[in-house]
Amino acid sequence: MTMTSKRIILLAVIIAVGFVLGRLAVREVLNLLLGGTLFGGNIL
Amino acid sequence: MKTLKWGLLYTAAFLAAFVGSALLKLNSDPTHGKYNTRWDETIGKAYTDLPYGEGAANKFDLYVPADKSQDAYGLVVYLHAGGFTSGDKAGDAEMLEWLCSKGYVAAGINYTLFTEENPDASVYSQSEEIKAAMPYVVAAAEKLGYKLDRMAIAGGSAGGCLALIYAYRDADTSPLPVRMVFEAVGPGSFHVEDWGIFGLDQSPEAAAGLFSVMSGQALTPEDITSGAYLDAVKPISADRWVTKDTVPSVLCYGAHDKMQPFAASKPLVAALEKNGVDYRYFVAEHSGHGLQNDNKVYMEYLDAVVEYLDKYMKD
Numbered sequence: 001m002t003m004t005s006k007r008i009i010l011l012a013v014i015i016a017v018g019f020v021l022g023r024l025a026v027r028e029v030l031n032l033l034l035g036g037t038l039f040g041g042n043i044l
Numbered sequence: 045m046k047t048l049k050w051g052l053l054y055t056a057a058f059l060a061a062f063v064g065s066a067l068l069k070l071n072s073d074p075t076h077g078k079y080n081t082r083w084d085e086t087i088g089k090a091y092t093d094l095p096y097g098e099g100a101a102n103k104f105d106l107y108v109p110a111d112k113s114q115d116a117y118g119l120v121v122y123l124h125a126g127g128f129t130s131g132d133k134a135g136d137a138e139m140l141e142w143l144c145s146k147g148y149v150a151a152g153i154n155y156t157l158f159t160e161e162n163p164d165a166s167v168y169s170q171s172e173e174i175k176a177a178m179p180y181v182v183a184a185a186e187k188l189g190y191k192l193d194r195m196a197i198a199g200g201s202a203g204g205c206l207a208l209i210y211a212y213r214d215a216d217t218s219p220l221p222v223r224m225v226f227e228a229v230g231p232g233s234f235h236v237e238d239w240g241i242f243g244l245d246q247s248p249e250a251a252a253g254l255f256s257v258m259s260g261q262a263l264t265p266e267d268i269t270s271g272a273y274l275d276a277v278k279p280i281s282a283d284r285w286v287t288k289d290t291v292p293s294v295l296c297y298g299a300h301d302k303m304q305p306f307a308a309s310k311p312l313v314a315a316l317e318k319n320g321v322d323y324r325y326f327v328a329e330h331s332g333h334g335l336q337n338d339n340k341v342y343m344e345y346l347d348a349v350v351e352y353l354d355k356y357m358k359d
Contacts, residue, residue: 007050014054018061025062026069027337035302035332042330042337044069 020044074339079346080138081145086110088144090137091188096153096180102173104153104181105133107144108190116193118357119185119220120148121210123174123203127303128167128258129158131202146353149190151181155206158257166260167202167280171209175217182219195220196357198349201304201333204230208282208312211291223356226294226349229333231304232312233283234258236268241305286315294352296326296335296345303333324348 023044031038073080081087088110093103109117120143124131133140133152143150155170156162185192195218199207204227210218211225236244236251244251248265252273256263261276278284293316297309309325316323326345328338335342 011054011057014058015061018058019065022062022065023069026066030334030336031300031332033302033332034334034336035298035300036334036337037300037330040330040337041328041341042339 074336074342075346078343079142081142083141083145087141090140091184092134094180094184096177097173099156099173101154101156102177103133104151104177104184105137105140106181106184106188107140107150108185108188109144109147109149111147112189114147116191117147117149117185118223119151119181119192119195120353120357121151121153121174121178121181121195121197121207123153123155123197123199123206125199125201125203126157128165128170128202128205131157136200136203148196148353148357149185149192151185153177153181164260167205167209167258168260170202171206171213171280174206174210175214179219192220194223194357196224196226196353197222198226199230200227201229204228205232205280205282205304206230208232208293209280209285211293212282212285213279215291222291224292224294224352226352228296228335228345229298229301229304231308232281232295233308233310234277234281235308235311236273238307238310239305240307241302283312283315286312286319286321288319288321290316290319290321292322292352292356294324294326294345294348296328296342298328298331298333298335298338300330300332324352 028038088107090107092105096102122136122139124133124136133154136152140150140152155173156165158165182192197207197210207225207227208230211222215222248268251268252263252265255273255277259276259280263273263276267273297306299306313325326341328335328341330337
């Protein structure tokens with residue numbers, strides 16, 4: 001596997017992590033305001 | 045140099061994904077459009093800010109279907125949220141349009157909010173305003189050519205509380221037979237032991253303060269400890285008006301609600317169960333006041349609303 005391939009895979013992982021954390025951050029802010037759990041119910 | 049470029053790309057990609065997904069979540073519709081409607085003159089027409097009293101807030105919006113072929117129509121009143129201190133009927137336009145698209149005359153009613161300008165407003169005074177508004181709503185619909193012969197009442201949060209009070213306490217004096225109520229996260233009972241999220245179970249002073257504002261009666265800490273407050277809050281406590289004749293009810297609550305205690309829904313449900321009322325009670329186990337983490341439960345609640353409207357509001 002070339003270095004470029006590895007970097008592209010890492011980029012995809014970083015995007016996926018950013019996507020998940022972005023939704024979890026909104027969920028947690030809403031939970032702080034309204035009440036709720038970080039996990040369970042909606043997938044994200 | 046190449047490593048630096050990739051490092052910047054990783055950072056930018058992370059931030060873009062983080063912000064983008066956050067914005068998507070904030071703007072997502074949990075019903076995926078199932079309970080929205082296209083709104084134009086082929087569906088219905090809205091008449092806004094019709095008066096029902098002397099107060100600045102004594103206004104209602106009326107949504108009437110374009111189809112005028114029916115002999116009589118059902119009225120569905122939807123009362124707005126806002127913690128009894130804020131909010132406006134205009135915020136429920138989508139809900140009212142959707143109800144109208146189902147063939148009902150729909151009404152959103154404003155009520156005098158508890159604010160610095162209106163320190164005497166209370167849940168009780170608001171419930172009395174809703175009661176006073178109903179004959180005006182019926183008259184306005186009839187003036188537009190829509191004869192009404194039955195009604196449902198509904199709301200969210202503060203509006204849900206007021207809807208329950210009207211359906212359970214005031215149905216006997218309603219100008220239209222009340223057939224059902226549906227609401228989400230509205231306080232349905234006022235027992236200090238259930239209001240622990242605000243510390244009312246530990247502080248008679250705090251309980252006296254909050255329940256005084258809500259009931260519109262001056263309560264003391266002694267009233268709380270002696271239980272005398274229960275008479276004062278009865279007019280705003282839906283659970284205390286439940287009988288075997290109480291109308292069918294569809295309710296939804298968040299188990300982790302920080303705005304109104306989930307525990308306060310329990311006496312209401314117990315009263316409905318004890319009296320054999322036809323009711324549905326949905327619990328969003330992972331959500332708070334916004335029912336925000338349980339889209340599936342929220343959809344089930346709305347599906348039940350449709351089921352009950354079809355069952356009790358059709359001819």
